[in-house]
Amino acid sequence: MKWLKIILFLLPLTLAFHNLDAQQRFPKPEFHTHYTQPTPTTPEPRGVGMEFFDVLVLLVVLSLTSWFAIRKRSRNGILLLTVFSAIYFGFYRNGCICTVGSIQNVALALADPKYVISLYALLFFLLPLIFSLFFGRVFCGAACPLGAIQDLLIFNPITIPAWLRKTLGFIPYLYLGLAVLYAATGTEFIICRYDPFIGIYRMNGPHLMIYLGIAFLLMGLFIARPYCRFFCPYGAILNVFSRFSRRHLSVFPTKCIQCKLCTTSCPFEAIDFPDEEKSKPDTKTNSRKFILYLALIPVLMLAGAWIGSKSHVFLSKAHPDVYLAELLISHPELKTDSKNIDIQTFLASGKSLETLVAEAQVIRDKFKTGSWILGAFLGLVIGLMAMNQVIFRRREDYQANKGNCYSCARCLDYCPVE
Amino acid sequence: MDRKKFINNSGRLVLLGGLAYLTGSIIYQRKVSASGKYVWQIDPFKCTQCGRCATECVRDLSAVKCVHAYSLCGYCDLCGGYFKPNTHKLNTGAESQLCPTGALNRKFVEEPFFQYTIDEKLCNGCAKCVKGCGSFGNGSLHLQIRHDLCQNCNECSISRMCPSNAISRVPIETAYLIKGDFKKPAVSTPK
Ligand code: SF4
Numbered sequence: 001m002k003w004l005k006i007i008l009f010l011l012p013l014t015l016a017f018h019n020l021d022a023q024q025r026f027p028k029p030e031f032h033t034h035y036t037q038p039t040p041t042t043p044e045p046r047g048v049g050m051e052f053f054d055v056l057v058l059l060v061v062l063s064l065t066s067w068f069a070i071r072k073r074s075r076n077g078i079l080l081l082t083v084f085s086a087i088y089f090g091f092y093r094n095g096c097i098c099t100v101g102s103i104q105n106v107a108l109a110l111a112d113p114k115y116v117i118s119l120y121a122l123l124f125f126l127l128p129l130i131f132s133l134f135f136g137r138v139f140c141g142a143a144c145p146l147g148a149i150q151d152l153l154i155f156n157p158i159t160i161p162a163w164l165r166k167t168l169g170f171i172p173y174l175y176l177g178l179a180v181l182y183a184a185t186g187t188e189f190i191i192c193r194y195d196p197f198i199g200i201y202r203m204n205g206p207h208l209m210i211y212l213g214i215a216f217l218l219m220g221l222f223i224a225r226p227y228c229r230f231f232c233p234y235g236a237i238l239n240v241f242s243r244f245s246r247r248h249l250s251v252f253p254t255k256c257i258q259c260k261l262c263t264t265s266c267p268f269e270a271i272d273f274p275d276e277e278k279s280k281p282d283t284k285t286n287s288r289k290f291i292l293y294l295a296l297i298p299v300l301m302l303a304g305a306w307i308g309s310k311s312h313v314f315l316s317k318a319h320p321d322v323y324l325a326e327l328l329i330s331h332p333e334l335k336t337d338s339k340n341i342d343i344q345t346f347l348a349s350g351k352s353l354e355t356l357v358a359e360a361q362v363i364r365d366k367f368k369t370g371s372w373i374l375g376a377f378l379g380l381v382i383g384l385m386a387m388n389q390v391i392f393r394r395r396e397d398y399q400a401n402k403g404n405c406y407s408c409a410r411c412l413d414y415c416p417v418e
Numbered sequence: 419m420d421r422k423k424f425i426n427n428s429g430r431l432v433l434l435g436g437l438a439y440l441t442g443s444i445i446y447q448r449k450v451s452a453s454g455k456y457v458w459q460i461d462p463f464k465c466t467q468c469g470r471c472a473t474e475c476v477r478d479l480s481a482v483k484c485v486h487a488y489s490l491c492g493y494c495d496l497c498g499g500y501f502k503p504n505t506h507k508l509n510t511g512a513e514s515q516l517c518p519t520g521a522l523n524r525k526f527v528e529e530p531f532f533q534y535t536i537d538e539k540l541c542n543g544c545a546k547c548v549k550g551c552g553s554f555g556n557g558s559l560h561l562q563i564r565h566d567l568c569q570n571c572n573e574c575s576i577s578r579m580c581p582s583n584a585i586s587r588v589p590i591e592t593a594y595l596i597k598g599d600f601k602k603p604a605v606s607t608p609k
């Protein structure tokens with residue numbers, strides 16, 4: 001009888017044995033004492049249900065910043081909001097997901113048929129852009145946790161020559177283009193991977209990241225907001241959007257009296273000076289230049305597209321599957337390298353090299369399309385940047401540059417006009 | 419002046435239109451989920467115990483921990499997840515333990531059974547015990563991302579490096595994939 005029981009007990013087990021890749025080697029014990037078997041715990045994720053509250057907070061901070069920057073003209077108000085954002089979005093909510101990184105979620109949602117973006121990530125992406133179309137870069141002014149930590153640590157900003165500023169100003173567009181390319185091809189989220197401040201906000205992270213963050217902050221003592229000005233990909237979009245904003249922070253409340261008091265107030269050199277009468281360019285040569293640069297844009301875009309499509313092989317190597325396939329083809333001897341985890345796992349998985357290569361080829365084809373678009377986009381950016389140099393806009397006052405101004409409101413206190 | 423205003427207004431309109439188009443196409447393709455919140459999850463049936471979970475997590479001590487499916491465990495004296503393969507002395511001395519951080523606790527239950535529990539404060543998710551248990555035992559030890567520790571990074575740093583593609587983004591309702599009893603894996607919900 002006892003044996004029958006055991007056989008009956010073991011029968012389903014032997015069946016399960018086959019189902020589960022022979023994982024069940026030892027029978028389930030039959031306890032005779034009063035032993036209660038524990039169950040594995042499943043701790044709840046942190047901050048569940050806070051996402052939409054975060055969206056609300058973002059909305060409030062953006063609205064208040066707009067009000068402080070444009071109506072109330074209060075630097076202190078904005079400073080307070082900046083501190084709040086650094087504490088709330090940064091130290092308390094630990095940064096993820098942030099607006100800057102949400103670019104990648106949007107790009108992936110558009111490109112990957114299987115990826116679903118959560119509504120709050122989409123809102124985090126959209127809200128600051130919509131605000132920038134009406135009130136300028138108020139997001140940068142106080143709401144962005146990355147900007148906030150840099151803004152609070154500006155100590156003694158130095159002046160950066162205009163040519164250097166403008167040249168380095170190209171990097172954000174490059175970064176933006178690469179981030180979108182890598183996100184859309186499902187390679188990786190480079191903005192998140194190289195976010196210098198997240199480790200500081202979490203007070204935990206890979207050491208390299210923390211050091212990078214500290215390096216940025218130290219640099220920021222003298223070069224105000226280095227990440228914002230020379231790297232931030234979202235800032236690149238905001239820069240363009242903000243140029244068309246309906247209203248914008250103004251250095252002077254009513255009329256500029258040319259007192260020049262504000263000229264040194266902006267740590268980011270975002271205040272445009274009035275043009276001197278004699279520097280007014282000769283209209284004829286200028287318009288000829290304008291037409292030349294305009295005609296140059298398609299040429300630059302074509303050249304960019306060509307360079308882009310040439311570099312797609314190189315760019316696609318960042319994708320792990322492409323990298324592995326290439327490695328196995330070019331160095332077949334590595335198959336015996338027991339230390340190479342990727343190769344060993346691939347060999348053990350029983351997948352054929354042909355399948356891997358075919359999959360890698362699909363990804364590389366995506367890169368082919370993506371790379372020439374990226375190249376053309378960068379060509380367009382260079383063309384527009386060059387054209388911007390010859391467009392002559394009459395300027396009579398000292399006024400914040402709508403593209404570059406972060407709406408931090410520092411300059412407002414310098415203006416003596418009531 | 420008017421020309422400037424016109425350019426400004428039309429530029430804004432174009433950009434607003436662009437945003438609307440982008441949002442519209444995401445909504446139209448049903449790529450947005452209003453209630454959805456996602457977390458990262460390890461599929462223990464795909465994991466090959468490569469050891470990267472211990473090193474690639476952005477946290478100092480990985481948010482990935484070993485989890486014990488007790489109902490799958492044989493409560494073996496000679497536990498493949500606890501002891502180093504060639505150990506003869508079945509004692510709790512550190513030199514015979516497989517776990518580099520001593521996170522696995524062995525407790526006598528009754529002859530001849532022993533219970534193994536994981537001290538999550540010590541576990542670094544290196545999967546050595548998981549490998550041992552899978553090779554010599556029932557495979558009851560397995561890795562899971564512990565969501566009280568996980569930062570829920572926008573992109574999990576480990577998922578990018580996982581050679582087995584075992585880590586994916588799942589709806590929060592099915593946050594854990596705990597190995598069940600002898601049957602198919604149960605998907606468990608956070609309380
Ligand atoms: S430029 Fe980028 S990082 Fe800086 S405040 Fe603006 S969005 Fe944030």
Ligand code: SF4
Nearest residue numbers: 266405406408409411
């Ligand atoms: S509000 Fe704009 S122009 Fe004024 S100091 Fe700040 S960034 Fe510079």
Ligand code: SF4
Nearest residue numbers: 465466467468471580
């Ligand atoms: S990285 Fe992947 S295969 Fe390696 S231990 Fe973690 S889940 Fe398992």
Ligand code: SF4
Nearest residue numbers: 475568569571574575
């Ligand atoms: S999401 Fe981030 S914190 Fe969580 S396991 Fe992955 S890397 Fe670690």
